[in-house]
Amino acid sequence: GIQVEQSPPDLILQEGANSTLRCNFSDSVNNLQWFHQNPWGQLINLFYIPSGTKQNGRLSATTVATERYSLLYISSSQTTDSGVYFCAVAGDAGNMLTFGGGTRLMVKP
């Protein structure tokens, strides 16, 4: 099956700083999603981005499918951005998502 690796595993930022989270995957994908898991366990959809670039407020994402990676950019971070960010992908075998190990982000005031 598809392997998904995320980096860095942990990230500590000061409020207002910018950051880039990376997701590498081992095979071609038809679905790539970024999620934010809050401290209560809720998985919040950030982006559906199997290819290309999208922006939503302070967040943006880029997927370069031919090179098998995706990047999530967080600008002007806020304490409410803290939590775990997951990248998840699905390929030709069907829409079952394979998740990366996540990046745990802590934003300090």
Place this chain on the structure above:
Amino acid sequence: EAGVTQSPTHLIKTRGQQATLRCSPISGHTSVYWYQQALGLGLQFLLWYDEGEERNRGNFPPRFSGRQFPNYSSELNVNALELEDSALYLCASSSWTGTDSNQPQHFGDGTRLSIL
């Protein structure tokens, strides 16, 4: 538009018992997926149902089973509960138009299952 709803929010069972978790998809979605998030093991795919049929299952023993009803809601059943089944169980739904056009999944808030 209502999102994916799961019940119960929390469930406490003892070893050997059976647990039933429920999920209602977003209106218009025909696919329902179940995932397990156990401490230290990350998020793992469990089961996928579409149009009432099991389409795929992850690497879990047969005591994990489920079904999808005509209204597209779904149940996850876990028999002979073991301590390591303690986890957050997340349900997701999507529309599905075939393997060459996978659709985004939307997740519920989960059921936290604790085995004593």
